Amino acid sequence: MKNFQHLFASLLVLSITSCRSENKADITPVLPAEISIQIPSDTTALIPAEENTKTTENKVRKVKSSVRANSLVSLKEIYIDSIEFIGYNxxxxxxxxxxxxxxxxxxxFYDWQWKKNGAYDFKSGDIIEVKWKMDTFWVAGDGERADFHEWVIDAKKLNKN
Incomplete structure (x- = not known):
């Protein structure tokens, strides 16, 4: 019986010491030296190997665009195109x-209140001029993954339907 009490006391002490919480002030967070943005390889142009910049976004100079399908577009450069308006979603x-x-x-992508601003209340079939740029957006539900998409800066109606 004495051995059982000794074993029980030893297990109790062992379990208490193994479950003790650490002082949070003693814990030093480990951070990565550099955080980089993942960019899908199918949207980026080739980057010269000698280019040495700190962030991935700075390395990308041109990307594919659905608006100008046969050419690459520069990031943040402003473009103007005429399109047939279909609608807002x-x-x-x-x-x-x-x-x-x-x-x-x-x-x-756009960020204006077209329901409150008559200048952006286009009808389906209207020919409109869009001023746009290719810019970064964060893919929803995908953590910290960045991608590129066309963002409208301004738009105006060209025809009088």
Whole structure:
């Protein structure tokens, strides 16, 4: 019986010491030396090997665009295109302005209140001029993954339907 009490006391002491909490002030967080943005390889142009910049976003100079399908576009450069307006779709994390160019459906992210601002209240079939740029957005539900998409800066109606 004495051995059983000794074994029980030893197990009790062992379990108490193994469950003790550490002082949080003693814990030093380990942070990565550099955080980089993951960019899908199918959207980026080739980057010269001698280029040595700190962030991935700085390395990317041109990307593919659905608006200008046969060429690469520069990040943050402003472009102007005419499209046939199809409609707005506000059902997603980013609001979409949808249109047609060269018989292809295209969409842009936008951030204006078209229901409150008559200047952006376009009707389906209107020919509009869009001023846009390729910019970064964060893919919803995908952690810290960045991607690129066309963002409308401004738009105006060209025809009088």
């Amino acid at each position: 506000d059902d997603f994390d980013y609001f979409l302005l949808t249109g047609k160019k060269n018989k292809r459906a295209i969409d842009f």
